[in-house]
Amino acid sequence: MLSVGDNVDSYCLKCKLVLAHVILFKVDGVINRVKCKTCGAEHKYRKTMPGVKKTAVRAPGAAKVKKPAAAKVPVNDAPLRWDLRSRNMPPKTSIRDYSMKDTFKVNDVINHSVFGIGFVEKIASDKSIFVLFHDTVKLMGMNVS
Ligand SMILES: [Zn+2]
Numbered sequence: 017m018l019s020v021g022d023n024v025d026s027y028c029l030k031c032k033l034v035l036a037h038v039i040l041f042k043v044d045g046v047i048n049r050v051k052c053k054t055c056g057a058e059h060k061y062r063k064t065m066p067g068v069k070k071t072a073v074r075a076p077g078a079a080k081v082k083k084p085a086a087a088k089v090p091v092n093d094a095p096l097r098w099d100l101r102s103r104n105m106p107p108k109t110s111i112r113d114y115s116m117k118d119t120f121k122v123n124d125v126i127n128h129s130v131f132g133i134g135f136v137e138k139i140a141s142d143k144s145i146f147v148l149f150h151d152t153v154k155l156m157g158m159n160v161s
Pocket residue numbers: 028029030031032035052053054055056057
C-alpha cells in the first residue's frame with residue numbers, strides 16, 4: 017500500500033504523459049493529490065490519460081462481428097404474425113371449416129378442428145397450402161379426394 021511521500025505513476029496534464037509522481041495526500045485511503053517529479057506541478061491523481069474510454073478501444077470491431085451472428089438465429093415469428101392477422105381481421109370475415117377435400121386460396125381464413133383459426137399464406141401446390149396457425153406455419157393438404 018502506497019503512502020504519502022511515496023512515488024506513484026500518474027498522468028501529468030502538463031507533461032501529457034504517465035510519469036513518476038510523489039503522493040501529496042490521500043483521502044479515505046485513495047491517492048488524491050500528487051506532485052509531478054518531472055515538471056513539479058501539483059494536481060489530482062490520475063492513473064491513466066483522461067478522456068480515453070476503455071470501450072472505445074475495442075467496440076468498433078466487436079460490434080460488427082456480433083450482429084450477423086445474431087441475425088442467423090431462426091426466429092419463429094408465426095405467433096406474432098398470427099396475432100396481427102387475427103386482430104386486423106374484419107368482423108365479417110367468413111371462416112371456413114378446414115377439410116383437406118376442399119380447395120383454398122391465399123388469404124382464406126380457416127378453422128381447423130385441432131389447430132384452430134388459420135390464415136392461408138401461400139399455395140404450396142395444387143394439393144397443399146401453407147397455413148399460419150397461432151404457433152407455427154403448417155403445410156396442409158387440400159383438394160385431396
Ligand atoms: Zn509533469
